[in-house]
Amino acid sequence: MGKKVLMKGNEAIGEAAIRAGCLNYFAYPITPQSEVAEYLSRRMPEVGGVFVQGESEVAVSYMLFGAAGCGERVFTTSSSPGISLMSEGISYVAGAQCPVVFVNIIRGGPGLGGILPSQGDYFQATKGGGHGDYRMLVMAPASVQEAVEMVMMAFPLAEKYRNPIMLLGDGLIGQMMEPVEFPDHLRTEPTNKDAWATNGMDTRKSSKPNIVKSLYLDPKQLNDHNLLLKSKYEQMKREEIRYEPYNTDSDYKVLIVSYGTMSRVCRTAIDNMKAEGFEVGMVRPQTLFPFPEKAVHDAAVKESCKVVISIEMSMGQMVEDVDRCVKGKRPVEWYGKCGGDVPTPEEVMGVVKALI
DSSP states (O other): OOOOEEEEHHHHHHHHHHHTTOOEEEEOOOTTSHHHHHHHHHHHHHTTOEEEEOSSHHHHHHHHHHHHHTTOOOEEEEOHHHHHHHHHHHHHHHHTTOOOEEEEEEEEOSTTOEEEEOOTTHHHHHSOSSSSSOOOEEEOOSSHHHHHHHHHHHHHHHHHHTSOEEEEEEHHHHHOEEEEOOOGGGOOOOOSGGGTOOSOHHHHTOSSOOOOOOOOOSHHHHHHHHHHHHHHHHHHHHHOOOEEEESTTSOOSEEEEOOHHHHHHHHHHHHHHHHTTOOEEEEEESEEESOOHHHHHHHHTSTTOOEEEEEESSSSSHHHHHHHHHTTSSOEEEEEOOSSOOOOHHHHHHHHHHHO
């Protein structure tokens, strides 16, 4: 650990990738994350890395596929419509079992929408986005420091599962400035890539070629391949769930489920309500897939809890997963806004007090 440095979120994300040992970055500029590319266009040459601005997000997704198929650490950053254009490539990356890290600094939508913060890409990230039965491990930071740590963690996780990993932030995460440090222990080296990567038989001292592909014309082979992929997603559910409980030791009447920077607003609202004598708990998912199902369920069915509310900067996406976890044992409500107008602590307090 070094001393803390004041950095904008987008720039900290770029630096975190370098500190994690990733020296390959391919991207196409789109607000509100363009500063990552601006930062790395200068920084990558300083550390012997490579930055290529593709002609489109579609092209970028296949640059990532190619580099990852060769066993290189590689990542990209984009924002909502850009991720949509990459979705075909993401499906290929997942089908061919290649490790790539994607960062989505979400803007409002649908369509071009607006460049202010949103959480409207929850479905896109957690339910697939592209075609076929694939999943990504999806992490959601609530601060610039947490974004740094999640970026650094994402590379070994992508390699562990040979699967795309997505970091889901919003415009606030990308644009806010906070003090950050880059933990040395999160810098890792790629492992076991010789077993599968197309990095040359001479390199591996092997007479057997590695083949990276997602095409299986035989129905049984394709079914077996999908079962293999499914087993990885089930392993993620066993080993990678992360969440943060807040004020759940109290006898709360309302349980909030919220993630990302929206959860910081909710935390302030909870503290303010506690000072007024209202107890409210919160579960903050740090992984959106795998979702902390048991944690949400157990917090919801606590005897004192009467109602659960999902608070998000969308028109109600995560609320579907919350409702699934609660299994009808408590009423599940939703509150949110779109367009970049972030709900204030006072608004959250008003909504929660009405439920109490």
